[in-house]
């Protein structure tokens with residue numbers, strides 16, 4: 053028997069024992085897999101919107117301080133939203149408007165899907181219930197994006213007792229429907245729902 057055969061273990065292809073090189077390969081693979089996982093987990097986490105993003109995508113509004121005949125403007129997703137608590141006279145005026153008088157006959161209300169632009173259809177929330185007292189519309193002129201006047205106390209409301217865009221002279225009625233001027237479409241209704249009689253959630 054030689055000296056070498058007494059000090060070195062047999063390492064032929066038939067050996068089941070992991071060698072030192074195998075051990076290094078296993079460790080390197082484990083570290084690589086752990087590293088990849090630790091990158092993927094934060095990436096997936098970043099793709100889930102956090103609470104602050106979700107909060108920005110919706111807006112809860114307390115309506116209790118709005119008097120009949122008043123309107124307010126709130127910001128939702130960077131856009132103004134007009135909320136007007138309409139008088140009975142205002143509701144009667146827009147309800148009596150024949151559809152044939154409207155330039156845009158689409159309700160533009162995502163809470164309803166495709167519907168004609170009756171006043172009731174414009175004042176319907178995601179609950180499916182029309183509440184004509186409350187009109188909720190996005191306050192961005194459908195011509196070139198100016199913010200129409202008619203929400204703040206004393207602002208000019210245009211020829212149809214609704215909103216007026218001074219940029220190029222578009223007139224919207226008390227249901228936010230385009231009646232005169234270059235704007236092609238009614239002011240859109242945002243998705244919204246009533247959380248109670250005096251609280252809505254937009255978005």
Ligand code: FES
Nearest residue numbers: 193195196217220
């Ligand atoms: S942007 Fe409103 S009329 Fe042109």
